[in-house]
Amino acid sequence: xxxxxxxxxxxxxxxxxxxxxxxxxxxxxxxxxxxxxxxxxxxxxxxxxxxxxxxxxxxxxxxxxxxxxxxxxxxxxxxxxxxxxxxxxxxxxxxxxxxxxxxxxxxxxxxxxxxxxxxxxxxxxxxxxxxxx
Ligand code: CMP
Numbered sequence: 001x002x003x004x005x006x007x008x009x010x011x012x013x014x015x016x017x018x019x020x021x022x023x024x025x026x027x028x029x030x031x032x033x034x035x036x037x038x039x040x041x042x043x044x045x046x047x048x049x050x051x052x053x054x055x056x057x058x059x060x061x062x063x064x065x066x067x068x069x070x071x072x073x074x075x076x077x078x079x080x081x082x083x084x085x086x087x088x089x090x091x092x093x094x095x096x097x098x099x100x101x102x103x104x105x106x107x108x109x110x111x112x113x114x115x116x117x118x119x120x121x122x123x124x125x126x127x128x129x130x131x132x133x
Contacts (some may be wrong), residue, residue: 001080003117004034006127007089011069012112014038019072022102022115025088031078035132041067049130052123058111065111073131082124085117 007026025032032087037043041049046063078084090101092115097104107114118124 001078002079003121004075004077005081005085006123006131007085007118008074008116008131009072010112010114010116011071012107012109013114014070014114016106016114018106018114023072023074024063025102026074026076026085029084029088031076031085032062033074035072035073035075037073037132038070039131043067045130049127058068061111067100070085071074075128075132082118082120086119089115089117098105 005047007022013019013022023033023036043063045068047054050059050066052064053062056062076085088102090097090103092103092113093110094103095109096108097113099105102115103113118127
């Protein structure tokens with residue numbers, strides 16, 4: 001089933017010059033890139049983007065980190081894009097993410113976990129509306 005999803009290379013991934021490597025992985029996997037955008041989240045955008053986490057103790061840290069520098073957002077398309085992308089990204093806590101995944105290969109952090117990817121069609125639609133409006 002052809003699907004679209006969104007990923008965002010977070011400020012740590014941009015700072016560490018991992019944008020090319022990350023985009024390459026998705027191209028090599030077979031996805032088509034439909035949209036790409038480099039920008040910096042405002043506080044308002046970040047609070048909206050991450051609103052499902054509003055009540056979590058780490059919400060403040062999450063907003064502070066994602067607004068701390070430039071990010072690169074991509075909309076990609078391919079078979080089972082949402083699930084396949086989540087597998088390529090790896091577990092949220094990078095120190096738990098398997099080798100071979102993006103988080104598993106490039107980091108150890110939690111807030112600074114290099115990349116975000118939509119976890120469902122509903123999240124994808126909501127996130128796209130914030131990032132590509
Ligand atoms: P992301 O996939 O962007 O979705 C929510 C983010 O919250 C997650 O990646 C982490 O970067 C961040 N986060 C910060 N602290 C925690 C925590 N304790 N547990 C889970 N996620 C956290």
